[in-house]
Amino acid sequence: MKDIKIKVNDLSLYYGEKKALNEITMEIPANKVTALIGPSGCGKSTFLRCINRMNDLIPNVSIKGEMLVEGIDIYNKNVDVVNIRKKIGMVFQKSNPFPKSIYENIAYGPRINGIKDKTQLDEIVETSLRQAAIWDELKDRLDDSALGLSGGQQQRLCIGRTLAVSPDIILMDEPASALDPISTSKIEELIHQLKEQYTIIIVTHNMQQAARTSDQTAFFYMGNLIEMGKTNSIFTNPVQKQTEDYITGRFG
Amino acid sequence: MTSHFEIELEKLKGIIEKIGQLAESQVSESVKILLQEPGVAEEKIIKKTESKIDKLDVKIDEICQSIFALQQPVASDLRFIMSAMQISNEIERIGDLSLSIVKKAKNIKEKHDLIVKFSVGDITKQVELITAKTNNYFLTRQESTIGEIFVLSKEIKNKSEGTIHEIINEMKTNSKAVVSGTNLIIVLKHLERISEHCTNIAEYVYFMVNAKIIKHDKIDDILPRE
Numbered sequence: 001m002k003d004i005k006i007k008v009n010d011l012s013l014y015y016g017e018k019k020a021l022n023e024i025t026m027e028i029p030a031n032k033v034t035a036l037i038g039p040s041g042c043g044k045s046t047f048l049r050c051i052n053r054m055n056d057l058i059p060n061v062s063i064k065g066e067m068l069v070e071g072i073d074i075y076n077k078n079v080d081v082v083n084i085r086k087k088i089g090m091v092f093q094k095s096n097p098f099p100k101s102i103y104e105n106i107a108y109g110p111r112i113n114g115i116k117d118k119t120q121l122d123e124i125v126e127t128s129l130r131q132a133a134i135w136d137e138l139k140d141r142l143d144d145s146a147l148g149l150s151g152g153q154q155q156r157l158c159i160g161r162t163l164a165v166s167p168d169i170i171l172m173d174e175p176a177s178a179l180d181p182i183s184t185s186k187i188e189e190l191i192h193q194l195k196e197q198y199t200i201i202i203v204t205h206n207m208q209q210a211a212r213t214s215d216q217t218a219f220f221y222m223g224n225l226i227e228m229g230k231t232n233s234i235f236t237n238p239v240q241k242q243t244e245d246y247i248t249g250r251f252g
Numbered sequence: 253m254t255s256h257f258e259i260e261l262e263k264l265k266g267i268i269e270k271i272g273q274l275a276e277s278q279v280s281e282s283v284k285i286l287l288q289e290p291g292v293a294e295e296k297i298i299k300k301t302e303s304k305i306d307k308l309d310v311k312i313d314e315i316c317q318s319i320f321a322l323q324q325p326v327a328s329d330l331r332f333i334m335s336a337m338q339i340s341n342e343i344e345r346i347g348d349l350s351l352s353i354v355k356k357a358k359n360i361k362e363k364h365d366l367i368v369k370f371s372v373g374d375i376t377k378q379v380e381l382i383t384a385k386t387n388n389y390f391l392t393r394q395e396s397t398i399g400e401i402f403v404l405s406k407e408i409k410n411k412s413e414g415t416i417h418e419i420i421n422e423m424k425t426n427s428k429a430v431v432s433g434t435n436l437i438i439v440l441k442h443l444e445r446i447s448e449h450c451t452n453i454a455e456y457v458y459f460m461v462n463a464k465i466i467k468h469d470k471i472d473d474i475l476p477r478e
């Protein structure tokens with residue numbers, strides 16, 4: 001039986017009166033890549049942000065239902081949101097390195113978590129950058145400003161920064177949409193390698209990217225989860241007509 | 253609004269319909285020449301149609317290649333394009349076999365007597381029918397047609413094998429019949445192959461519609477249950 005990392009039961013989200021997610025139920029397997037697809041405003045990014053409680057930062061948001069991560073409902077009052085975000089890292093559409101050196105970008109998180117030992121920090125920086133497939137490019141310029149890197153390098157640095165605090169789950173919100181094809185290909189290859197150790201959930205508007213990178217795909221439309229299944233099935237023989245219309249570009 | 257992509261798909265569908273109709277008429281013409289004495293004019297028509305089929309076959313490959321490269325089709329579009337390439341390939345082979353039937357028919361002496369004696373006309377009628385049904389299946393996608401195609405193909409194969417057996421027996425006792433008999437056997441094998449190409453096309457149409465590959469399935473598993 002596949003190992004379920006995240007189980008979502010009847011999760012609804014409201015922005016004030018407006019229902020943005022409608023009773024979503026799904027299971028996200030561990031060590032797999034799950035792609036969330038759908039037109040703009042369908043709720044996929046809102047859903048992604050529910051997984052690490054990023055929506056808590058938005059006023060007037062209320063949530064019903066359960067979001068069980070390893071069996072624990074992260075919306076339970078007793079759960080510490082900081083611990084959740086340590087466990088669940090996030091990479092955004094636009095790379096957002098700190099205005100610090102490459103080294104400090106990676107060491108920042110572990111330092112906040114109490115790691116002071118220089119040797120240990122050095123080790124984390126190297127491991128994280130290696131995992132982010134950027135060590136060879138940056139190892140000789142760790143003291144340079146991260147802001148001087150290319151867009152693709154910055155994005156991989158941000159992935160490395162996420163890995164430095166040893167999360168279990170990585171959320172990616174259109175991580176390659178602002179990158180050129182070569183950088184995109186590096187990010188996609190990286191996603192493929194990272195899934196051995198992490199559970200990855202990616203929001204993308206790029207159908208081919210969802211098809212190339214993910215093991216399973218969930219299609220959202222107007223706040224509803226229309227269909228979820230193996231990526232191969234979704235892109236060769238989707239069950240729902242709405243899914244077929246969306247992925248073949250005949251929507252609306 | 254119809255998208256550029258949908259226009260391309262419609263164009264491709266139109267060309268497959270056309271190449272299918274050409275193959276159907278090619279089979280009918282070659283059968284006509286086989287059953288009657290060939291005239292030079294008729295053979296010219298066959299060669300001309302063959303050349304048209306070849307050109308459309310290449311055209312279909314080019315369109316499919318372009319759609320794969322530029323549109324990255326998925327789901328039913330992907331299945332349609334995959335099927336289009338395969339169907340075009342099968343049709344091109346039907347065209348080749350039809351031409352070959354006409355060529356072999358020339359080497360059959362006392363053709364009329366042999367054809368009557370071995371009831372070749374019964375088989376050619378069925379081959380014409382299966383070709384027409386296959387075209388119809390692509391056009392209408394009517395599920396019941398695939399069963400009829402498979403049943404016909406089986407009948408053609410059985411009849412052809414029986415007839416070939418009779419021809420061999422004739423050749424054993426009558427050495428003068430060897431050359432004509434051999435050519436007639438080749439013609440029968442070609443007719444059998446045409447019907448097999450038709451079942452292959454039917455399998456691709458089935459895949460296109462139902463997303464299920466049935467290439468190596470048994471006929472009974474494909475036919476709808478009573």
